[in-house]
Amino acid sequence: MTTSIFVNITTTDLERAKAFYSALGYSINPQFTDENAACVVLDENVYFMVLTREYFSTFSDKQVIDPKTQAQVSIALTRDSREGVDEIVAKGLAAGGTEPRPVQDLGFMYSRDLDDPDGNNLSFLFMEPAAAEMGPDAYLAEQGAGASSPSA
Structure with a gap:
């Protein structure tokens, strides 16, 4: 069995986040990318789901932190x-x-x-x-x- 890892992180600017991760050499999977989220492919089993803060908040009842001032x-x-x-x-x-x-x-x-x-x-x-x-x-x-x- 192969395990894939999806790390969900927030962004306040999805286009900026896509450009940043692309500049690091990672690709964006368009099949799982829309106006709320971008799927950043690190390798065949590891992905970042970069989500708008609003969309990220739909996955949890906990407070969404600001990664500029708090570490999660x-x-x-x-x-x-x-x-x-x-x-x-x-x-x-x-x-x-x-x-x-x-x-x-x-x-x-x-x-x-x-x-x-x-x-x-x-x-x-x-x-x-x-x-x-x-x-x-x-x-x-x-x-x-x-x-x-x-x-x-």
Whole structure:
């Protein structure tokens, strides 16, 4: 069984959001896009449903937050290299996004945050394959860096 992931996020300007995510290199599926929503295809099993705030509110009785001032979710997406992280963040900054935090380089993992124009947070990261396999503490110990992972 294959699982697909649909992450629903809000926007105040659907056309701007479509342009932003297209600038990152993602495609828009027109079959699931209308005046209320856009289906952003990250890969064959992962999608962002970018919904107008009004439309998003029809899916929940809870208050819809403003992602510019409140955090509800942080979406982490891997890249194949540190350069890949830098490349996609540069595209996002050129397309109207902002970088809310400094680069995080933990030795075994390199990440940069990017807020889309609505304030939805994306974290792009690269993790050394050996660190993913061994765990960060064992990887850093092997590299002679000591245990300085977030769990230490």
